[in-house]
Each structure stands twice: as C-alpha cells, then as structure tokens.
Amino acid sequence: MRFRFENNVLDGDLRELTCGGAAVPLQPQVFDLLLYLVAQRTRVVSKDDLISQIWSDRVISDSALNSRINAARKAIGDDGATQRLIKTIPRKGFRFVGDVREEMAASVAPVEARPALPRVADRPAVAVLAFENMSGDPAQDYFGDGISEDILTALSKQRWFMVIARNSSFTYKGRAVHIRQIAEELGVRYVVEGSVRKANNRVRITAQLNDAASGGHLWAERYDRDLVDVFAVQDEITNAIVAAIEPQIHAAENFRADRKPPSSLDAWDLLMRALSHYWRVTRRDHEAARALLEGAIGIDPNYGRALSVLAANHMLGVHLGWAELA
Incomplete structure (x- = not known):
C-alpha cells in the first residue's frame, strides 16, 4: 500500500519515503514507526502499541521513543512545536492527523522475472x-x-x-x-x-x-x-x-575448501573445541588445543583438518617460545 500526504509518498511495499519525488533516508525503525502511525491514523496509538509493534515488547526509555517520533516528524517536514502531521495526545499517545490518500502500489514483477542478487563465487x-x-x-x-x-x-x-x-x-x-x-x-x-x-x-x-x-x-x-x-x-x-x-x-x-569429512563426529567435535583455544593465543590455550587435536587425530589418523591445525599449533608454539623443535 502507498500513502500520499502533502508532498510525501510513503510506500509500504518498497519501504520508501519520498518528498517531491526525492527519496528521504530513514532508519528502518523510524520507517516502521511512521508507517504504523499512518496506517492507524483513525485512532490514537498508545506508547504500549508502539513498543509492541515496533520494538517487539522490548523495554525502551521515553527518550528513545521520543527520539524516533522526532525523527519521523523531521522526515515528513513536521516538528514537535507545530505537530501538523504527527500529534502528541497528552497521557494517551500519538496520532497521525494529516490528510492521507491511499493508493495500491504498482504491481511487482514475479520473482522469476527479477534478476538474481549477485553472489560472490570466487571470494568470500x-x-x-x-x-x-x-x-x-x-x-x-x-x-x-x-x-x-x-x-x-x-x-x-x-x-x-x-x-x-x-x-x-x-x-x-x-x-x-x-x-x-x-x-x-x-x-x-x-x-x-x-x-x-x-x-x-x-x-x-x-x-x-x-x-x-x-x-x-x-x-x-x-x-x-x-x-x-x-x-x-x-x-x-x-x-x-x-x-x-x-x-x-x-x-x-x-x-x-577441504571437503573431506572426518570418519568420526567425535574427531570433528574435538577439532572444533581445539579451534576455540587455538585462536586465543595464550600458552594455556596452546596446550589445550594441542591435546584436543592429538585426540582428534587418535580417533581419525587421516583427518586432514586436524593434522593441519596441529602443525600450525606447533609452529605457533615454537615461534612464541612455548615449545621446542624436535
């Protein structure tokens, strides 16, 4: 649905606000708040309504709520002094009071006709x-x-x-x-x-x-x-x-890149635990990683990933003075 008011167009399907044909940048949360107020313009929207719909019932401060309301007002050329479009109803909540004309949004091309989003194949x-x-x-x-x-x-x-x-x-x-x-x-x-x-x-x-x-x-x-x-x-x-x-x-x-799976999930589990220690780069974690990796290789002697990380762990230990070359 698209809503027109004054020189603004609020498009719920495209999630876009324009003023005089120019796009107005909005934080997603502020856009959701503005769209909700416009859609519910026939009634006063309470603070609890907004917290439920926009913040999913998370606890927020009054200053956070007021900041988002002020941002929505600014985006549509309103302000807290005049409250020409978004009016604060004391001890009740807020209401959108501008004249609004609803339009059906332009039909969206079927999914099959849309170009696919680019995907990175060669680099992560x-x-x-x-x-x-x-x-x-x-x-x-x-x-x-x-x-x-x-x-x-x-x-x-x-x-x-x-x-x-x-x-x-x-x-x-x-x-x-x-x-x-x-x-x-x-x-x-x-x-x-x-x-x-x-x-x-x-x-x-x-x-x-x-x-x-x-x-x-x-x-x-x-x-x-x-x-x-x-x-x-x-x-x-x-x-x-x-x-x-x-x-x-x-x-x-x-x-x-290494697609060969381990012959045992226990070996894989030990490798994952070892990695959490390997990247912390402390002497204690270095020893913990070595023990876990040796355990994984004991279960699956041909487990390439565990062998490669164990080799890197040995090199790191020698470099930092935690181990000696054999």
Missing part, C-alpha cells in the same frame, strides 16, 4: 552490521556506528575477501532479522555484529563473527574500557576486532 564476502546501542540513549548511536564503520573500512583493506558497503549492511539497523536472511539478501558468507553499552565513563563492546551457512559463531569477544579518550578507545578496539576476525575468516575458508 563479509557484511558488518551496525553495532546495537544498548545504552537506551539514542544520542549514543554515533559510538556504535563509528566502531562498525571503522571495522568495515579496515576489513576492506584485505583484498582476498569482499566487504559489503555500509549503505547495504546498515539498512538492518534496529531490525530483528535472522543472520541467514541477511546473508541471503546481501550475498555474503560471514556477518559481523555487536553491541555497545556506555555507562558513565565506561564502555563495554561485544563483537562476534558469524558463519551464515551454519548460523554459528566463529569468534566472539567482549571489551571493557575506560573512556578517557573516545577516539583512542575506538581505534584500539577496532584494531583488536579486525586482527581477530581476518584470521578467523582465513581459517574458515581453508576448511571450506
């Missing part, structure tokens, strides 16, 4: 999603967005895999979408996501690398820092995350 592709702001204050979105953009930029310098552009990956901001759906729509194998929580002068950042095919985590880490210098903290954590992600993708691609 990675999408970096906007880090979720867990602080409850929309004004803090900039910090999570900055971390995400820095990670995206740094990963883009790696020439052996592709990184999806910000304009595509950030469209999922504020939406609860399954990793596999994101990977299918963007044509990627790996998805980086995370969250940021700020409290006073402390910040906690979590990040994880997901394998879209299995839906599992390849790597995850949490960083707690004092915010003495925001940009220094942002640079430090970005570098740490990128340094961890790149070798994980490299290892995953090496294993993807």
Whole structure:
C-alpha cells in the first residue's frame, strides 16, 4: 500500500519515503514507526502499541521513543512545536492527523522475472552490521556506528575477501532479522555484529563473527574500557576486532575448501573445541588445543583438518617460545 500526504509518498511495499519525488533516508525503525502511525491514523496509538509493534515488547526509555517520533516528524517536514502531521495526545499517545490518500502500489514483477542478487563465487564476502546501542540513549548511536564503520573500512583493506558497503549492511539497523536472511539478501558468507553499552565513563563492546551457512559463531569477544579518550578507545578496539576476525575468516575458508569429512563426529567435535583455544593465543590455550587435536587425530589418523591445525599449533608454539623443535 502507498500513502500520499502533502508532498510525501510513503510506500509500504518498497519501504520508501519520498518528498517531491526525492527519496528521504530513514532508519528502518523510524520507517516502521511512521508507517504504523499512518496506517492507524483513525485512532490514537498508545506508547504500549508502539513498543509492541515496533520494538517487539522490548523495554525502551521515553527518550528513545521520543527520539524516533522526532525523527519521523523531521522526515515528513513536521516538528514537535507545530505537530501538523504527527500529534502528541497528552497521557494517551500519538496520532497521525494529516490528510492521507491511499493508493495500491504498482504491481511487482514475479520473482522469476527479477534478476538474481549477485553472489560472490570466487571470494568470500563479509557484511558488518551496525553495532546495537544498548545504552537506551539514542544520542549514543554515533559510538556504535563509528566502531562498525571503522571495522568495515579496515576489513576492506584485505583484498582476498569482499566487504559489503555500509549503505547495504546498515539498512538492518534496529531490525530483528535472522543472520541467514541477511546473508541471503546481501550475498555474503560471514556477518559481523555487536553491541555497545556506555555507562558513565565506561564502555563495554561485544563483537562476534558469524558463519551464515551454519548460523554459528566463529569468534566472539567482549571489551571493557575506560573512556578517557573516545577516539583512542575506538581505534584500539577496532584494531583488536579486525586482527581477530581476518584470521578467523582465513581459517574458515581453508576448511571450506577441504571437503573431506572426518570418519568420526567425535574427531570433528574435538577439532572444533581445539579451534576455540587455538585462536586465543595464550600458552594455556596452546596446550589445550594441542591435546584436543592429538585426540582428534587418535580417533581419525587421516583427518586432514586436524593434522593441519596441529602443525600450525606447533609452529605457533615454537615461534612464541612455548615449545621446542624436535
């Protein structure tokens, strides 16, 4: 359905807002809120209605809700003073009061007629999603967005895999979408996501690398820092995350290329456990990885993946002085 009001066109099927024929950029969450208000314009929409429909009953602050309402007003040329289109009803909620004309959207071409989304066959592709702001204050979105953009930029310098552009990956901001759906729509194998929580002068950042095919985590880490210098903290954590992600993708691609399955699922399980230790690069984890890998090879002596990781583990131990050459 398409809604026309004043000089605006709100297209629910294309998920697009235009003003005078020009596209108006909107965060997905703000678009959903505006569309809901317009569709429910015959009644007052309560705060509980919005939390249920837009935030899936998650707890949010009044400031977060008001921020989204103000963003919706700004997008359609309204503001909180005049409330020409979106009116606040004290102690009741909100109502869209503009004159609206409904139209049926243009028919969409059948799926078979649409060109397929590009898929990367020769190189793996990675999408970096906007880090979720867990602080409850929309004004803090900039910090999570900055971390995400820095990670995206740094990963883009790696020439052996592709990184999806910000304009595509950030469209999922504020939406609860399954990793596999994101990977299918963007044509990627790996998805980086995370969250940021700020409290006073402390910040906690979590990040994880997901394998879209299995839906599992390849790597995850949490960083707690004092915010003495925001940009220094942002640079430090970005570098740490990128340094961890790149070798994980490299290892995953090496294993993807080796199609020979182990003769025992127990051997595979030991290998997966060993990998979680191998990438932590501590002496204790080095020893744990070695024991698990030797166990996997004891079960399946011809298990190529376990043999290759054990060899790399030995080399790493020698390089760091944790083991000696025989």
